[in-house]
Amino acid sequence: MPLSLVDRVTSLKPSATVEMTERVRAARASGRRILALSSGDPSIDTDPRIIDAAERAMRGGATHYGPAAGLPALREAIALREQARSGTAYDPNDIIVTPGGKFALLTALMALVEAGDEVLVPEPGWVSYGPCVRLCGGTPVPLALLDRLDLEMLERAVTPRTKAVIINSPVNPTGRVLSTEEISGLVEFAVRHDIWIVFDQVYCDLLHSGRFPSPQALPGGRERTFVVDSFSKTFGMTGWRLGALMMPAGLSKAVLKFMQHSVYCVPDFIQLAGIQALSLYDEVVPQYRETFRRRLETAVAGLSKIDGITTSMPSATFYLFPAIAGDDVAVAKRWLDEIDVSSLPGSFFGAPGKGHLRLSLTCPDADLEEALERIARAGLAA
Template identity: 65%
Template sequence: MTLKLADRVLGLKPSATVEMTEKVRAARAAGRRVIGLSSGDPNLPTDPRIVEAATRAMRDGDTHYGPPAGSPALREAIAAREARLSGAAYDPADIIVTPGGKFALLAALMAQVDPGDEVLVPVPGWVSYGPCVKMCGGTPVAIDMLDRVDPERIAAAVTPRTRAIIINSPCNPTARVIPADELAAVAALAQRHGFWIIFDQVYGDLVHCGAFHHMQSNETVRDRVFVVDSFSKTFGMTGWRLGYLALPPGTAKSVVKFIQHSIYCLPGFVQAAGLEALSLYDEIVPRYRAMFRARLERAAARLDAVPGMACAMPDAAFYMFPRVDAPDTEVARHWLDTIDVAAMPGSSFGGMGAGHLRLSVTCSDADLDEALTRIARSGLPKAA
């Protein structure tokens, strides 16, 4: 008898961003000088003081099991961070520390979604939203959020099986910051129709233009908002796998059981590093933000001058999402094959991303300038 793996893994598409990272890694191993404009890794060296905090914790013996919800000290610091940035008052008991933002998202969905339930997901949107919904037995329902969050479009997609909506601000891949009135419209719909809100604010510390509005700041929906956040992008800690969930009051006691039966807990020394990172926020984060903003301003202007491309300065993060007058998959393939520049096709993030590219400015300044020069010389591929 031939054994069959479960549909939850057989039916999943691989992560487009991870696949591109592996393709770039293989090309470099073969001797090609590929410049990556495709990665969501900010490529920042973790501050030595953060590394030392982890090392010190290991030397002091913090290498054993810890509380599944996370260390009390880190949860208190995260609650203080939320109060300062979003104005939302969280009890540390309503915070769960997770191995990265992706697991925080998965834990939120596992807490909300039963088999057959529907979750409204943004398109274009992060490549893992839909697969995480499917792993929970749910059905992702794509909602066009390219240029705005349209309450009429959302309302039309709501059914009796709708259990949650995912709202990402600043958005990946577009770097758009969702304004307060659009968040308020989503909040009103969630109250009217009775569904959860997952608010992914992973890029919230890297806003360049205007104000950043948090869904959890709206007290009328605090009892239905799960906040997903991560240390990865803010502090250059992608490999540390450290994130958190901020939950509605009283729900963490149930959700933490998923943590107990899956990962159990995060390493204490990783959490010590996170605590140190939060203490350095005011010193290092403005510097990172300014660096990315300068790169984005330079890159957006140069790309906008390429015939067939239209690129505006993004609101946040380290992504650009230029429109291209050519099939986006063909542009990405052409650049990788002919000029050794890696870019993500916008269609990788859902159908509404077609005709765009997601370009990241996470490489060095020298590599970014070289990549932009190669793109300017090559331009878009000629139609067959």
């Protein structure tokens, strides 16, 4: 009998977002000029001062193994950032620096999920939530949460095997920010059923309007919430792979063993660049946020004139999730094949996303204007 790989990898679907990025890259390599509205990379040039900090660190010898939990100075800076944002005071010892937000998510799930456990997963939602649960031996239980956090649906979905619920706000792919009432209800639900919350707040620095409620800031929430965060979207540092996991007090020593036996540590020179990035927050992030807000307004105005497309301004992120009068997979394929505009079908983010497209407004302004013109000429019909 031939040797075979295990089901936890062979049964996984490839990442739809990564696969589209590779398709766009291949198309461009063949000479096509693709206007990309599909990538979650904000396409912000990393501030030169951040790059300089990394270079100084490398030339200064910060190229060896560092602390598995992360540099104390960076964990302290992350704790200060979170306190300013949510009002939650974290001991730096309750923070682990990770190679990106995705690994922070995987680290949390590895600490919480055992074989046979169930994890409630929002849909439409980030394509890696379910696969990360499965890699940990758990079963993802999808929840249709397109327009609201339906607490009655959570109650129907919970079972004695439910270990955790993943919640993302602001939401990828819709840009929606969960309300105070929704987050409060989430915490009450988690307390009532004695389950963990894994809270993905990677996009919270790209808030265009309103408030940003978080479960870790509420009574009963701090002690059962694992917070996933990242430098990628906020500072244009996607390729640097720098994230963080904030957790309830006293748990990090055990969770850290997963880091020790996997990636070990994030390189010190990247962490020192992260400290520099946080020091620039008040200067650079409002500019990035304004750029994305302006692009969103431009796209909403343009798309709203096209028959069969319905969209509105989201509260955060650089994503639009317009509803379309057509097959989302077919429309996305046609736009890529015929007008060289890439997008992602909403159904790639779960069944409730069917009939929508995710448009990522991370390309230059001129490319966005041209993409909107191409879409307006092509429309939805084949």
